[in-house]
Each structure stands twice: as C-alpha cells, then as structure tokens.
Amino acid sequence: MEMAQELHVLAVDDSHVDRKVIERLLKISCCKVTAVESGTRALQYLGLDGEKSSMGIDGLKVNLILTDYSMPGMTGYELLKKIKESSVLSKIPVVIMSSEKILPRIDRCLEEGAEEFLLKPVKLSDVKRLRDFILRGEGDDNKETEKNIEQVCSRKRKLQDDPTTQSIPSPVVTAHDIESSPESQQPLSKQSKIG
C-alpha cells in the first residue's frame, strides 16, 4: 500500500544550520522539501500575486509551511498573517518554530491560525507527528494508520538508499538555489538537487 502522496513542505528559516537540519528531518519523514531563507522568499515561491492554487513556482502543491518565528525583515508571525489573509493560501497549514517559549507569542500565533507551535531544536518525532496530522487531513478516504505511514516511509527510504533500485529521488530545492537569484522581479529558477 503506497502513501497517497508525499507531502511537500515549505520550510522557512534564516539560519543555515536550522534549514539544513529541518530539511534532513523532513526528508527522513518522506516529505519533499523546499527550504527558503525568508518570509519574502516564501511568499515569492508561493506566488503571492495570485496563483490559482497553493502551488509553488515549480508546480508542486505545498501541503505545509514550517516557519521560524524570529527572522529579520518579515517575522514568522507576519508571514503567517499574510498567508491567512490570502484567499489563495489561507488553507495551507502553518506551523511556527521558535527557540523561545514565550506564552503570549504562542497564543498570538495560534489565534492568527497557526496549526502548532514547535520549540527548537525541532525533533524527528515532532516532524513525524506533523506529517501524520497533515496526511490525515489531506486524504478524503485516507485511512492510513500511523504505523502504515511509517512502514511505507521506511520502505521508500530503503529503496532510495539502495543504488540497485534507484527510483527518482525526491527533489529538494534548497535555499542555495533560491538565494542565488537576484532580488529583482526576475522569476526564481528552480533547480532540483539529487540526493
């Protein structure tokens, strides 16, 4: 029994270290990852000026936005607000991450529509829990239990690691690709990195 789909997660964090870690956590959890360095880049990727659906510029539907709270420029909270105010993007679940457990901040984010607030450093169990939660929400008749999801995920990973059965690996667009684009109106170019 295959998973109906792999979740596509848009991760937003200004820290190189944290982006790399969250990317790894998501890949292990069998999610496609697009990692960007700022709220501005995230909105660009999502097509703020009005795509018909919650597609990234590379046509991959975004199932979850995982964003750091404290970022220069646009904070995670401000990004959350913009997403929830958008008729096109508001249905995408948004989860906020922060290294600070400040209750008024957490309340504010949840009130604004954040799905959850995760304390950094984020653990693999947090990511898996999120994945299961989103998967349950995404499928209409998705009766897959967490155990099933985990089994399918680890089978997928075994196939990916085994060079004799190489299927097409999940594309990972990293911030390096998106960062390299100039700040102008030029469309961001997508590059898939293998592995």
Place this chain on the structure above:
Amino acid sequence: MENQKKRQAAYMKRSLLDQGYLDEQFIHLEELQDDANPNFVEEVVKLFYTDSARYVRNIELALENGPYDFARLDNMMYQFKGSSSSIGARRVKRQCSQFQEYCNAKNIDGCRNIFQGVKQEYATLKTKLETYFQMER
C-alpha cells in the same frame, strides 16, 4: 585499527557529553545519519562554523564603540545562541545566555567580558569537534 578508531571516537564523544561541551541535541543529529548521509553532522557543524564566524565578527564590531545598541547586540547573540543550540553546543549556548543577560542590564563591560568567554568556549569546542570528526572518518 578501524575498531580502535571507532572506540576512541565513542570515548571522546562520551567525554564531551560528560563535560558538558555537548548535549543530547548532538546525539539527535547523529541519529539522523545513515549510509546515504554518513557525514550529515559534520556538514551541519561546518555550517555552524561559517555562521559563527560571521556572528562573532558582527558582535565584535558592535562592541567596539558606543553608543551601544543593546537590543541589536542581544538579537545578534540570540542568533548565535540558536545555532549553538541546534548542534548541541551546550557550553557555548550558556555563555550566549549570560551575554544576553548583560545586554538586558545594559552592562557593556559585562558584555565584553562574557564575550571573551563565548569566543573561548567556541574555539575549544571547534578544536575538540575537529579531532572527533577526524577519528570518526
């Protein structure tokens, strides 16, 4: 020969944990490694070095002359602390927190003193981790 290296690496890691240089976050990162990604932790730590060099430089510049923007100093140290926390650099993280306390108290001399401690802990950890990764390879 291989086994001895592995034993030495394990022993060193244990020692780094016991002495509080590293905390369990480092272990969590190692658990994310597999045959397809055997150097993940070292790659993350390399990013940490790059980021840290930048943070340290910026804080150093900000500490040079008044007027001192304590909010800005606090924010820069917050970022450094975040990276430290993400790799499990426990002692560095502690020093960062103390620096932030001095920022809150608007105590520039306190900040400067503790900053020396931050740099020292960072340098010590960097040396130890470089040795550790060499053993690991």
